[in-house]
Amino acid sequence: MNKTVKKILKGVGLLFGVVAIIVGYFLYKFSSETGKMTPVPTGQISEHGYAIKDEFANMYLIKDSLGYIAIDAGKDIKVIESEMQKLNINPDEVIAVLLTHSDMDHVAGIPLFKNAKLYMARNEVKMLNGEKQKIPGYNNSISRADYILLDDQQNLEIGKHKIHCILTEGHTSGSMCYQVNEKNLFTGDILSLHDGKLGHSVKFFDLDHDMTTKSISKITNLPNVEVILTSHWGISKDYKNTVKDWKE
Ligand SMILES: [Zn+2]
Secondary structure (H helix, E strand, O other): OOHHHHHHHHHHHHHHHHHHHHHHHHHHHHHHHHHOOOOOOOEEOOOOEEEEEEOOEEEEEEEEOOEEEEEOOOOOHHHHHHHHHHOOOOHHHEEEEEOOOOOHHHOOOHHHOOOOEEEEEHHHHHHHOOOOOOEOOEOOOOOOOOOEEEOOOOEEEEOOEEEEEEEOOOOOOOOEEEEEOOOEEEEEOOOEEEOOEEEOOOHHHOOOHHHHHHHHHHHOOOOOOOEEEEOOOOEEOOHHHHHOOOOO
């Protein structure tokens, strides 16, 4: 073997080694961070509300006279389908899906909801077209292109439900919180809950952790909110007490 071939093989070996270390670190961090998460089990959580658990993530359903409004769409389509079966809810009855953001653990079940309109923040398009990326070379993707784009402070009415959109960028470029009928606040991944208190988002999963932290302040002073519903850290039914001691 001549010297040039040896050098090339050495270089390739080194490159593989570095890639293996990066991938290994990513997998280790991913499983250790998701392992700490505390989603609620699948079940009814209020008169018109249901949680669906998909490993370390929750999606939610709100019952309306026209059908169901989904907040996010889960991480595994088969799990979402079977968990909905347990609740006797037919995915065809879902009339709207409101995405808090487009990370893969929030969008996998979208093809199940064939009759639903799909909503997300206008800023989230940057995560799909590659203008913003969490991992270099990797874009978020969703299975449909006919989404309806929402802006900060926009109000929507779906059936009898009034939805107020609050743009809370940072975790992704277009992370959106949804305040439903004033009292329920769906926060996606912008914060965590620990012992009934508000905590930071998980830095490892954020596009811009400092911006996420700043965004949290947009939802800590909402007069009529009673319940906080997160995507990975469960639910707090005592909003005032939960946000009371929040400091950036
Ligand atoms: Zn998530």
